[in-house]
Amino acid sequence: MDIQDVLPQDSIPSIDEPSFGSSYFGDDDDDVIVVGSDPPRAYPVRILSYHEIVNDVLDGSFHSGTFTSSDASDEQLPIAVTWCPICASGIVYVRAAGGQVLTFGTSGKLADDALVMYDHETESEWKQPLGEAITGPLDGESLPVVPASMMSWHQFREAYPDGIVLQPVYGGERDPRRGSPKTAYDMTPYERYESKEAFGLRAMRGEGPERTWDRDDISAKTTVLGIVHDGDAVGYPLSVIQSEGGVVSDSVGGRSVLIVSSGGDLHAFAHPGDQFEFRDETLYGDGVSWNLATGESSDGRQLTRLPARRLYAFAWQDDHGRESFYRLN
Missing domain, CATH: 2.102.10 (Rieske Iron-sulfur Protein)
Structure with a gap:
């Protein structure tokens, strides 16, 4: 596993007190990660690309099917909605391990070009696509995955007319930059990366080792x-x-x-x-x-x-x- 220090800890700020509403400032074809709570919740990739982690809590009406976790109560389910822009990795986890609820932030590190999260409670570091602690007191612990889906905002609104959507942190009157949320959450650099054949940190930011892909049955970004x-x-x-x-x-x-x-x-x-x-x-x-x-x-x-x-x-x-x-x- 190749681990790189890229940014200072928490320089990409997680959202720890998320708010929700019925309206969304982005485009109809924007992707959202959907969790089947009551009402269903949508987490736009446009917002996640700038925060990467949302620490949230679902109430007991969470619709999980076969999901169980001894670390979650019957009344509330603490979750982390996570997104790695380099890996296009969207995964929702139960943010509990070792008998305690965890609050995640961005470590500023990458492991194999993937987001490395850390928890505030133990300072353990977690590889986002794996959901596994790779250093610290919880090394080797794994986070349960929560059933979730990805669809466009338009599909979400049609399927769930009463659903709610994560509200932006940046943009608007309370933002000192006074730009609109759509300006603050500009997807141009991420769309540019998505359109490239190259992948990894170097393709995203022009730094780090260049990676190669040695198979022709699927592309690296399939x-x-x-x-x-x-x-x-x-x-x-x-x-x-x-x-x-x-x-x-x-x-x-x-x-x-x-x-x-x-x-x-x-x-x-x-x-x-x-x-x-x-x-x-x-x-x-x-x-x-x-x-x-x-x-x-x-x-x-x-x-x-x-x-x-x-x-x-x-x-x-x-x-x-x-x-x-x-x-x-």
Whole structure:
């Protein structure tokens, strides 16, 4: 694991007291990370790119399906919504380990070009795509992954008309710079990086070692949805899922999974045992249609969303190896 010191600790400030509202200042096609609380919450990537961590708390109405954690109470679930712009790694964790609730900040370090978080309580450092402590008193501890999805703001608002969205910290009258939130959270540098073939810190900021990619079946920046269960790890590349008609049935660590993709979205559900297929961009299975954003069927049934990690292929391979991709050598 290659660890680099890049910035001072907390120079990218986490959001520790998030506020939510019904309106969003960004564009309809902006990506948001969605957590199925009541009401559902959207965390825009536009905001996350400038803060990287949101320390939040969900109440007992959190809809988790198979999720359990001995470190969370029945009434509240402390979560960290995390985003690494270099890895395009969006993962939601339960921010509890070692019998205590943790508050995360940015360490200013990168591990294999991935965000390294630290917790204020023990000063342990955590590799964001892994959710594992790599130094400190909690070294070797892992954070449980919370089921979440990524979709556009427009899709979120259509699927969840009563849903709420994270509000900006920068911009507006209380910001000494007095710029608009959209100006403060300008995505141009991140879009420029996304459009490049190169990857890593050097491609993002022009510093650090240049990285190479030695495979031609997928690109380094192919979007992957990774599932880790019972010692097994499988990464599902967007391009592979699309080549199989947008629907894949598989097993990870003995758990049957249903991976589906429409457009650029990727979703992971517990497999209910029926056959699924896309018809005219709508998912059908067991005689009914299914809404990917909500996991609901036209007759009121519900798919269980699984804990998953969305990230670039290079970051998944760094953590889990070359052989960890579905249908790739």
